[in-house]
Amino acid sequence: MAEEIIKLDDVSVTFQQKDKQVAAVKQVTLHVEQGDIYGIVGYSGAGKSTLVRVINLLQIPTAGRVEVNGKLLYQADGQQKKLIAAKSLRSERRKIGMIFQHFNLLNEQTIIDNVAFALKHSGLKEKQIEEKSHKLLKLVGLDSRATSYPSQLSGGQQQRVAIARALANDPEILISDEGTSALDPKNTIQILDLLKDLNQKLGLTVVLITHEMDAVKRIANKVAVMDGGRIIERGNLLDIFTHAKQQLTREFIGGGSLKAISILKKYQLGKLSADERIIQLTYVGNSVSEPILVKLYRDFNVEANIIYSNIEVLRGTPVGTLFVIIKGTSAGRIQALDYLQKQEVIITEIAEDELQEGETDNG
Numbered sequence: 262m263a264e265e266i267i268k269l270d271d272v273s274v275t276f277q278q279k280d281k282q283v284a285a286v287k288q289v290t291l292h293v294e295q296g297d298i299y300g301i302v303g304y305s306g307a308g309k310s311t312l313v314r315v316i317n318l319l320q321i322p323t324a325g326r327v328e329v330n331g332k333l334l335y336q337a338d339g340q341q342k343k344l345i346a347a348k349s350l351r352s353e354r355r356k357i358g359m360i361f362q363h364f365n366l367l368n369e370q371t372i373i374d375n376v377a378f379a380l381k382h383s384g385l386k387e388k389q390i391e392e393k394s395h396k397l398l399k400l401v402g403l404d405s406r407a408t409s410y411p412s413q414l415s416g417g418q419q420q421r422v423a424i425a426r427a428l429a430n431d432p433e434i435l436i437s438d439e440g441t442s443a444l445d446p447k448n449t450i451q452i453l454d455l456l457k458d459l460n461q462k463l464g465l466t467v468v469l470i471t472h473e474m475d476a477v478k479r480i481a482n483k484v485a486v487m488d489g490g491r492i493i494e495r496g497n498l499l500d501i502f503t504h505a506k507q508q509l510t511r512e513f514i515g516g517g518s519l520k521a522i523s524i525l526k527k528y529q530l531g532k533l534s535a536d537e538r539i540i541q542l543t544y545v546g547n548s549v550s551e552p553i554l555v556k557l558y559r560d561f562n563v564e565a566n567i568i569y570s571n572i573e574v575l576r577g578t579p580v581g582t583l584f585v586i587i588k589g590t591s592a593g594r595i596q597a598l599d600y601l602q603k604q605e606v607i608i609t610e611i612a613e614d615e616l617q618e619g620e621t622d623n624g
């Protein structure tokens with residue numbers, strides 16, 4: 262197991278507003294391993310920004326423990342609160358880069374000066390700062406625009422500059438707080454791919470806050486879903502994708518399971534006879550579908566009717582989902598599932614009550 266570079270334990274953040282308290286983060290424990298691209302998704306107001314601001318103590322928690330890069334930054338034991346000294350905090354913060362939705366560049370300064378600005382307190386000489394700034398701009402593919410001003414660049418290019426600036430002090434961690442939310446789809450993909458590239462090239466740990474699951478599907482290896490200040494579900498991307506337990510997680514994942522369940526409900530396909538079951542088959546990489554289902558019939562006398570099929574790409578790997586009704590004797594069905602498991606197909610049985618309560622209409 263890689264080293265845990267971010268350890269938030271039992272962290273709560275409560276804001277005091279005029280006449281009420283807002284519990285933005287409630288007893289959240291989140292451990293991020295070095296080299297992770299950890300996606301944190303949730304609707305607006307779920308507490309994502311507040312939680313990640315705790316990582317570099319831009320937000321001091323009300324309770325809990327914060328350890329980053331092996332250093333204890335904050336700990337609250339009852340009324341006793343321990344906060345790292347201001348000077349050490351400044352130096353620890355340099356190891357944590359951050360990018361935001363609105364880039365936050367200095368508009369009256371050139372691109373290179375925007376990057377150089379972050380090196381002001383680095384102890385480097387002017388010449389070295391200039392060299393390093395060029396190197397950083399090269400890393401994000403923008404060295405040729407060094408003397409341009411932010412307004413002369415596209416949104417995607419401006420975010421690249423912000424990334425170069427965030428990397429100026431060679432951080433171990435990069436936090437992206439909705440870093441692609443203001444970008445069009447093409448620029449979003451380019452920025453996400455750049456983050457993945459930096460993760461691989463530099464071993465940079467990335468914490469990716471977003472309300473767009475597609476961003477997470479493209480680059481994250483782990484994901485946590487936040488709702489009402491809590492993490493309601495977490496895990497590695499494929500597990501969450503194939504075994505989401507919470508309805509909200511399924512809403513975020515979208516695609517496969519929600520659509521299939523809505524079709525099953527709409528056409529009342531969930532009303533099964535005693536020898537039928539609905540199963541979800543998920544397979545990674547290689548294609549399954551027809552030949553395997555034919556084999557179920559031939560070898561185990563189990564019929565399989567496809568209700569819904571879908572392919573998604575997770576971190577560059579195609580992942581197929583099939584919803585099928587299988588029909589056969591109990592023994593035949595057991596053999597069939599056993600066979601599918603041996604083909605490395607992930608099997609999830611869909612409980613009938615999931616298909617009967619309430620209505621979903623997701624297309």
Ligand SMILES: Nc1ncnc2c1ncn2[C@@H]1O[C@H](COP(=O)(O)OP(=O)(O)OP(=O)(O)O)[C@@H](O)[C@H]1O
Nearest residue numbers: 276278283285303304305306307308309310311312
């Ligand atoms: N400085 C603050 N003072 C008072 N309440 C705050 C403050 N910052 C955030 N909140 C409240 O805390 C809750 C969580 O906000 P937060 O910004 O962390 O959510 P989020 O999931 O990041 O959503 P968004 O994407 O809209 O920023 C919200 O109810 C918000 O109004």
